Amino acid sequence: MVSSVNNKRIAKNTLLLYVRMLLIMAVTLYTSRVVLDKLGITDYGIYNVVGGIVGMLGFLTSSMSNAVQRFLSFEIGTGNTEGVNRIFNISLVAHYVIAVFVLVVMEIGGVWYLNTYMNIPADRLDAANWVLQCSILTTMFAIVQVPYNAIIIAKEQMGIYAYISILEVTLKLAVVYLLVIGNVDRLKLYSVLIMVVTVGVLMVYRIYCVRKYSEAKFKFVKDAKVFKDIVSFAGWNMLGEIAWVFTGQGVNIVLNLFFGPAVNAARGLADQVNGAVSRFVSNFQTAVNPQLVKTYASHELDEMKKLLYRGIRFSYYLLLIISVPIILNMDFILHVWLKDVPAYATGFCQLVLVCSLVSSISNLLAQVARAYGKIRKYQTWVSVFLFLNFPLSYLVLKLGASPLSTMLVNIGVHIVLLFVRLHLTREMIGLSVADFARHVLLPIARVTVASLVIPCVLCHWLAGGWLSFIVVSTVSLVCSIGCVMSMGISRNERRSIVRLPINAINKIFHK
Numbered sequence: 059m060v061s062s063v064n065n066k067r068i069a070k071n072t073l074l075l076y077v078r079m080l081l082i083m084a085v086t087l088y089t090s091r092v093v094l095d096k097l098g099i100t101d102y103g104i105y106n107v108v109g110g111i112v113g114m115l116g117f118l119t120s121s122m123s124n125a126v127q128r129f130l131s132f133e134i135g136t137g138n139t140e141g142v143n144r145i146f147n148i149s150l151v152a153h154y155v156i157a158v159f160v161l162v163v164m165e166i167g168g169v170w171y172l173n174t175y176m177n178i179p180a181d182r183l184d185a186a187n188w189v190l191q192c193s194i195l196t197t198m199f200a201i202v203q204v205p206y207n208a209i210i211i212a213k214e215q216m217g218i219y220a221y222i223s224i225l226e227v228t229l230k231l232a233v234v235y236l237l238v239i240g241n242v243d244r245l246k247l248y249s250v251l252i253m254v255v256t257v258g259v260l261m262v263y264r265i266y267c268v269r270k271y272s273e274a275k276f277k278f279v280k281d282a283k284v285f286k287d288i289v290s291f292a293g294w295n296m297l298g299e300i301a302w303v304f305t306g307q308g309v310n311i312v313l314n315l316f317f318g319p320a321v322n323a324a325r326g327l328a329d330q331v332n333g334a335v336s337r338f339v340s341n342f343q344t345a346v347n348p349q350l351v352k353t354y355a356s357h358e359l360d361e362m363k364k365l366l367y368r369g370i371r372f373s374y375y376l377l378l379i380i381s382v383p384i385i386l387n388m389d390f391i392l393h394v395w396l397k398d399v400p401a402y403a404t405g406f407c408q409l410v411l412v413c414s415l416v417s418s419i420s421n422l423l424a425q426v427a428r429a430y431g432k433i434r435k436y437q438t439w440v441s442v443f444l445f446l447n448f449p450l451s452y453l454v455l456k457l458g459a460s461p462l463s464t465m466l467v468n469i470g471v472h473i474v475l476l477f478v479r480l481h482l483t484r485e486m487i488g489l490s491v492a493d494f495a496r497h498v499l500l501p502i503a504r505v506t507v508a509s510l511v512i513p514c515v516l517c518h519w520l521a522g523g524w525l526s527f528i529v530v531s532t533v534s535l536v537c538s539i540g541c542v543m544s545m546g547i548s549r550n551e552r553r554s555i556v557r558l559p560i561n562a563i564n565k566i567f568h569k
Contacts, residue, residue, distance in 0.1 A: 085227040087395065089234045090330045093248065094323070095397050096237050101245045103319030103400075104182055106326030107310055108172060108189040126208040142209075143273040149205045150276060157201040164194045177314050185245040192249040196256045203260045206267040211348060222262055229255040301444035305471075308448045309464050316455045320400055324461075327396075328406035335380055336414050339373045339421075347425045354429040359487055362429075366422055366489075367497040368551070373418045374502045375546060379538040381411045382509060383531040386517045390527050402461050409465035416472045419498070423479040430486040436479075443478055447471050505546040509538040 094102045126149040133141035168190060172178070178186050210218060233251040240247045268275065306329075313321050346369040353362040384391065389404045396403075427436045450471075451464040483489045513534040520526035543552060 085230050086330060086334055089230055090327065091395055091397070092234045093237065094327070096244055097248065099323045099398065099400050100179065100319045101182065101185070102326060103314075103321070103323035104178060104186050105189055105245060105248065106329075107314045107319065107322040108176070108178075108186050109193045126205055130208055143275070146205050146209055146273055147277055149208070150202070151278075153202050153204050157198040160201060161194065161198055164190070164197075168194070175315075177318050179319075182245070185243055188243075188246040189249045192253040196253045199257045199260050203264060206264050209267060209271060209273060210263070218263070218266055222259060222266075225262065226255070226259050229258065301441040301447075304445055304448040305468065309451045309468075312448070312452050312455060313461055313464065317461055321402060321461050324400040324403040324406050327392075327400065327403050328410045331384070331407045332410040332414055335384065335411060336377065336418075339377045339414070339418050343369065343373055343421060343425075346422065350422070350425050351429040354426075354487075362426070362487065363489065363493075366426060367494070369422050370419055370498050371501060371546065373422065374415065375505065375538075375542045377415055377418050378502075378506060378509065379535065379542070381415060382513060382538055383534040385411055386513055386530050386534065387527045390522060405462040406465060409462060409469065413465060413469045413472060416469055416476070419502070420472070420476040420479045423483050426483050426487060426489075427479075432486075436482045436486070439478055439482060440475065443471060443475050501546045505538075505541045508541040508545065509534070512537055 097105065126145065129145045129149075130142055133145060169187070172186060172190055173183065176186070233248070233255060236251060237244055237248055310322060310325055313325060346365065349365060350362060350369075353359075353365060385408050388408050392399045392403055392407065424440075427433050430436075447464075447468050450467045454463045454467060455461070480489070480491050480494060484491060513530055516533055517526070517530050520529060543555070547555070
C-alpha cells in the first residue's frame, strides 16, 4: 500500500514537472535560435564561456542544495516538523554567507581572469565584463534561493514549478522581442534582461514558500550540531560538485584557450539541446529523489532498492526514446532550427546526448549515497574519477585532437564512474552488483541494441531531408517504445503503464 501511494505521488509530480519542462523546452529552443542569430556566433560564445567563469563557483550552490534537500527530506520522512524549520533557517543563513563569498571571489579573481587570460576579441571585452557582472548578481540571488527550492522539492509540491514556468517563459519571450527591436549593444542588453528575469522568477518562488510553508518562516536558530552536520555533508558533497564544474565549465574554458569563442558557441548549443532533452529524465528523477531518502529514513531498504532499479530503468528509457531520433537526425535538425550552424555543433550535440544516456544509469546512485549520509569515501572516489575529465581533455587538445575529443573523454569517464559508484553503493546499503546487472544493465542493453538496428539502417539508406527525418523519427519512436514495452520492463510495470490512460479517462467521465 505504501509503495502504491509513493508510486502515485511520483507519477503525479513527474507529470507536473513535465508540463513545466515542455513549456521551458519550447521557449528555450526558440529563443536559442533567435539569440544566436541576433548576437552572432562570437558573442553567443562569449556569453556562454564568460557565464561559465561564475559557474565555476556553482559547486558551492549545488553541494549545499543537495545537503539541504537531503536533510529536509530526512526530517519530513521521520515526521519531525520542528527539525524541518530548524534545518531551513540554519541553511538560509549559511547561503547568505556563501553569496557574499562568491561576490568577493568573482569581483577579484573573476574580473582578473577575464581581462587577463580569456580568449576574447578586444572590441568585445567591455561587453564581456557586462556579462560577468550580470552573471555574478544572478548567481548571488540563486544561492540565497536554494533553501526555498529545496523545501518545495522535499515536500514534493511540484505543481508550483509548472505554474511559475508560465510566467518565466512569457518573460523570456519578452526578452527575445526586446533583443530584436533593441538598438544598443545586444550582448549587454541580453545579459541585463536575462538577469532581471531570473531574479524576478526566484523572488516569486521565495514569496510562495514564505506564504505556503510555516517551516519557511525565518527566525534565527542556533544549533551547532545541525550546522556541523549540514556543513560536513555539504563539504564532502562539494568534492563531487567541484569535479562536475571542471567537467563542464572547466573544459569549456579549455576549449576557449585552444579554439576561441566559435567553438564555445557550438558547445553552448550542445548544452542547450542536452538541457532540453535531459529535462525528461531530471524531472522524473527529481520526483523520485525524495522518496529514496524517505524510504531509507524509514529503514525500508528493500523498497528503496526496488525504487532505485525502477527509477534508473525508466530514466534511461525516457532519454533513449527521445534521444535516438534526435541523434540520427541531428544535422538536419540543426540546419532547420538555426540560420547559421557553428562548426562542430552537430558532433557536440550528438555526443553530449550519448554521454547523458550513460550518466543517467548512475545518477540515482548518487542520491542513494546522499540518503545514506556518510559520503566521505563515496565523494572522494567519485570526484577523483570525474575530475579526470579536465586534465585528460587538456591533454588530448594539447596533442592536437579535435574539440569533439573532449566529449569522448567525458563518455569514457562516465562509463568507469558507473562501476565505481556501484562498488561504493554496495558497501552502503548492501546493493548487489549481480542484482543491478540483472534488473538494470541487461534490460537497458537489450532495449538499446534492439531499438537502434532498424533506424540506423534507414538513416544510412535515406538521403536526408524532410522525408528521411519523418521516416527515421517515426520508426525510431515505434522501435524504442515497442522494445521498452516488450523486453525492458516487468509484467506488473507494463500493466501499470497500460492502465494510466484508462484511469485518466475514467476520472474524466466520473467528473
